[in-house]
Amino acid sequence: MNHFELKGGELWCEDTKLSRIAETVGTPVYIYSSATLERHFNVLRDALVGAGVVEPLIAFAVKANPNVAVLRTLARLGAGADTVSEGEIRRALAAGVPADRIVFSGVGKTAEELAFALEAGVAEVNVESEPELEILDRIGREKGVRAAVAIRVNPDVAAGGHAKIATGKADNKFGVSFAEAERLYARAMNMAGVRAIGVACHIGSQITDLRPMEEAFFKMRGLVQRLRAAGLPVERLDLGGGLGVPYFNQPDPPAPDEYAAMVARVTSGLDVSLAFEPGRMIAANAGVLIAKVLHIHERPEGRRFLVLDAAMNDLIRPAMYDAYHHIRPVEPRAGEVGPYDVVGPICETGDTFTRDRDLPPLEPGDLVAFMSAGAYGAAMSSEYNSRLLVPEVLVRGEQFAVVRPRPTYDDMLSRERMPVWFEDPQ
Numbered sequence: 001m002n003h004f005e006l007k008g009g010e011l012w013c014e015d016t017k018l019s020r021i022a023e024t025v026g027t028p029v030y031i032y033s034s035a036t037l038e039r040h041f042n043v044l045r046d047a048l049v050g051a052g053v054v055e056p057l058i059a060f061a062v063k064a065n066p067n068v069a070v071l072r073t074l075a076r077l078g079a080g081a082d083t084v085s086e087g088e089i090r091r092a093l094a095a096g097v098p099a100d101r102i103v104f105s106g107v108g109k110t111a112e113e114l115a116f117a118l119e120a121g122v123a124e125v126n127v128e129s130e131p132e133l134e135i136l137d138r139i140g141r142e143k144g145v146r147a148a149v150a151i152r153v154n155p156d157v158a159a160g161g162h163a164k165i166a167t168g169k170a171d172n173k174f175g176v177s178f179a180e181a182e183r184l185y186a187r188a189m190n191m192a193g194v195r196a197i198g199v200a201c202h203i204g205s206q207i208t209d210l211r212p213m214e215e216a217f218f219k220m221r222g223l224v225q226r227l228r229a230a231g232l233p234v235e236r237l238d239l240g241g242g243l244g245v246p247y248f249n250q251p252d253p254p255a256p257d258e259y260a261a262m263v264a265r266v267t268s269g270l271d272v273s274l275a276f277e278p279g280r281m282i283a284a285n286a287g288v289l290i291a292k293v294l295h296i297h298e299r300p301e302g303r304r305f306l307v308l309d310a311a312m313n314d315l316i317r318p319a320m321y322d323a324y325h326h327i328r329p330v331e332p333r334a335g336e337v338g339p340y341d342v343v344g345p346i347c348e349t350g351d352t353f354t355r356d357r358d359l360p361p362l363e364p365g366d367l368v369a370f371m372s373a374g375a376y377g378a379a380m381s382s383e384y385n386s387r388l389l390v391p392e393v394l395v396r397g398e399q400f401a402v403v404r405p406r407p408t409y410d411d412m413l414s415r416e417r418m419p420v421w422f423e424d425p426q
């Protein structure tokens with residue numbers, strides 16, 4: 001459920017008209033609903049706690065939506081943060097996420113980033129390889145601390161909505177095998193700069209079937225038991241993120257209650273503290289991208305193009321993952337639906353949001369909303385074609401705030417420098 005609804009013939013976000021925001025801030029613009037972010041977080045937490053999970057650490061995957069106001073909204077509810085770079089750790093801290101709820105994941109952490117994470121006092125570094133463990137150990141010893149480590153395992157199950165977002169097969173770059181995990185865990189116990197506290201997995205994104213998750217979690221349970229049988233203590237089991245959301249053209253994702261019941265069943269009696277890293281399921285349906293119709297271009301041979309002022313640089317998921325976003329007019333006109341190819345202004349054929357989509361009648365100047373754009377939307381935006389970075393707005397009831405303003409062209413140009421050899425000779 002989300003808080004983008006038609007009221008009196010037009011789309012609102014909570015108690016704010018989307019058209020009012022577009023008038024004030026211009027388009028394209030991302031708009032997020034505080035109430036929806038909060039609802040999704042609470043629904044997941046309540047489901048887990050209701051199923052018997054004691055004090056779960058729910059670490060929002062910052063990469064899904066790194067805006068500090070979004071992070072603050074979740075931090076106030078007790079969310080932690082799952083981070084994959086120093087930049088994300090800094091964002092989480094700036095948003096008020098306590099360091100002891102920050103998880104540092106990722107296959108390619110640099111020594112500088114690891115040192116920063118230890119200084120910040122993050123809760124857990126999810127180590128993805130032996131060389132990384134060795135570097136972290138060295139940094140820990142230099143700083144005189146033992147870094148809390150979870151070994152990220154690749155459980156070798158297939159899951160996820162698209163090959164580019166499946167992470168849990170043995171041939172993906174993420175994590176180590178079960179056998180490696182046992183060896184590394186034992187090795188970590190004998191290192192002075194790290195302290196193995198647990199194991200972690202994350203098998204993919206936009207997962208709409210609980211079975212691969214259950215299979216992976218069951219394997220993780222076995223790992224915890226084998227480690228303990230070998231005399232190694234295990235406090236933490238991090239089950240990652242990956243729960244899918246309804247994008248309208250895909251199978252319905254499992255309800256949070258079903259997910260929580262499965263987790264409780266698979267981990268029952270294990271006596272570990274559980275961590276979760278949801279991104280998409282919290283943020284996707286809490287955000288929309290609003291664009292304006294620039295032109296309607298009808299080819300004599302039949303195709304009809306809806307040319308928008310938003311482009312693939314603002315929302316790359318359709319071009320990158322063949323992703324489907326529901327498109328709704330902000331102020332729908334009466335009339336028959338008909339097919340449009342919905343495109344942006346960028347000089348690439350890939351700048352096509354969708355083809356042959358049936359939409360109600362539209363006119364130049366009308367606003368449309370790309371639904372479910374709150375995760376991996378603005379987060380993946382760029383200035384390709386020297387288009388200004390898309391702004392972001394956060395709504396709370398009747399209030400809205402620009403939480404990332406649209407830069408000016410001067411801002412854009414001022415980041416660049418001419419090399420000395422272009423200076424005029426005197």
Ligand SMILES: *Cc1c(COP(=O)(O)O)cnc(C)c1O
Pocket residue numbers: 061063064082105106202204205206240241242243277278279280281375
């Ligand atoms: C991307 C990612 C997540 C979040 O995935 P969602 O599908 O958005 O829930 C969680 N953990 C790790 C390690 C990730 O890389």
